[in-house]
Amino acid sequence: MNAPTQEMQAQAILEQAGLKVQPLSWRTGSQVDGLDLTRSEDISESTIEALWQLLGERGILLFRQQQLDHDQHLNFTRRFGPLAKTGLLGRHAPPGYPDLFKVTNIKTDGKRSETENAAQQWHSDQSFMPVPARASLLRCVHAPAFGGDTMFANMYQACEALSDGLRATLGSMRAFHSLFSSRTLAGTGRRPFSSVKEGELEELSGTFHPVLRRHEDSGRLALYVSEQMVDHFEGWTVAESAPLLDYLFQLSARPAHTYRHRWAPGDIIFWDNRCAMHYAPIDYDFDALDLPENRRLMFRSTLA
Numbered sequence: 278m279n280a281p282t283q284e285m286q287a288q289a290i291l292e293q294a295g296l297k298v299q300p301l302s303w304r305t306g307s308q309v310d311g312l313d314l315t316r317s318e319d320i321s322e323s324t325i326e327a328l329w330q331l332l333g334e335r336g337i338l339l340f341r342q343q344q345l346d347h348d349q350h351l352n353f354t355r356r357f358g359p360l361a362k363t364g365l366l367g368r369h370a371p372p373g374y375p376d377l378f379k380v381t382n383i384k385t386d387g388k389r390s391e392t393e394n395a396a397q398q399w400h401s402d403q404s405f406m407p408v409p410a411r412a413s414l415l416r417c418v419h420a421p422a423f424g425g426d427t428m429f430a431n432m433y434q435a436c437e438a439l440s441d442g443l444r445a446t447l448g449s450m451r452a453f454h455s456l457f458s459s460r461t462l463a464g465t466g467r468r469p470f471s472s473v474k475e476g477e478l479e480e481l482s483g484t485f486h487p488v489l490r491r492h493e494d495s496g497r498l499a500l501y502v503s504e505q506m507v508d509h510f511e512g513w514t515v516a517e518s519a520p521l522l523d524y525l526f527q528l529s530a531r532p533a534h535t536y537r538h539r540w541a542p543g544d545i546i547f548w549d550n551r552c553a554m555h556y557a558p559i560d561y562d563f564d565a566l567d568l569p570e571n572r573r574l575m576f577r578s579t580l581a
C-alpha cells in the first residue's frame with residue numbers, strides 16, 4: 278500500500294471518531310484536535326491504532342491544550358506499547374517518575390541544568406543503542422516567551438530526495454551511532470552528558486545501524502543517520518565519511534523537509550524516531566536563563 282493511502286485511511290478513521298486532523302506542513306506532522314489525553318483509557322483501540330499509523334506516515338503528531346500530569350502523560354504513552362528503559366536519562370527523571378525525562382533550562386540552586394541543551398544537534402532518540410526508542414512524547418509545561426522551538430526533519434523525504442544511484446549505494450551501508458561521536462564534540466565542544474561516570478560508558482559505546490531503514494509499520498524507507506550520533510560509515514574512516522555525511526545531513530535538514538514547532542504550554546508532540554529526527558536550536562537568550570521569560574520546562578516519555 279502506498280503512503281498516501283495509509284495516511285488517508287488513518288485520517289478517515291480519526292475523523293469518523295470525531296477528531297480533526299490537519300497537516301502541520303506539507304509532508305511532516307499532523308495536528309490532532311478533539312482528544313482529551315487526561316482520559317486516555319477512554320480512547321478506543323481503533324483510534325489508538327489510527328494515531329499510530331498516522332504517526333508512522335507523518336513523523337510527528339501534535340496535540341494542543343492538554344493539561345496532563347505525569348501519570349496521565351505515562352498512561353497515554355503506554356497505550357502505544359511498553360516504555361523504553363531510561364538508562365542514563367534516569368538521572369533526569371522527576372522525583373517518583375523514573376520513566377520520565379525532564380528537559381529544562383531552569384537552574385537548581387543556581388546550578389545550570391544538564392538538560393538545558395539536550396537537543397543541541399539533529400538526532401533520533403537512543404540511536405546509539407542496539408534497539409533504539411521507537412517514539413517519544415514531549416510535553417511542554419513552560420515555554421520561553423519567544424524561541425525555545427524544536428525542529429523536526431522528515432527522513433522519508435530525505436531518502437526520497439536521493440538519486441537512485443546514491444540510494445542504492447547507501448542501501449548496503451551501515452553507520453556507527455554513538456552518543457560521543459566526534460561530530461558532537463566538534464560541534465559543541467562538550468559532551469551531552471557531562472556527568473557520565475566510568476562504567477556507564479558501556480551503555481553508550483555505540484552501535485551500527487543500516488543507513489537506510491525500512492519502517493516496520495509504514496513499510497517505507499527512511500534515511501537513518503544524524504549529526505549528533507554518526508561520524509563514520511562501517512569500514513570507512515571518519516575523514517572519508519565526512520563529505521558524504523555532510524551532504525546527507527544537509528539534505529535531511531533542508532527547510533522543505535522540516536517542521537519547526539513554537540511551543541505553548543499544554544502542547545504534546547509525539548514523534549516517531551524511525552522516520553523523524555529532531556533538534557532544538559538555541560533561539561533565545563541562553564545567557565539570561567534566570568529571566569522568567571526564558572524558562573523552558575518539558576517532560577518526555579519514551580516508547581521501547
Ligand SMILES: O=C(O)CCC(=O)C(=O)O
Binds near residue numbers: 395
Ligand atoms: O528540547 C527539546 O526540544 C528536545 C529534547 C530532546 O531531544 C528529547 O527530549 O529527546
Ligand SMILES: [Fe+2]
Binds near residue numbers: 402
Ligand atoms: Fe531527543
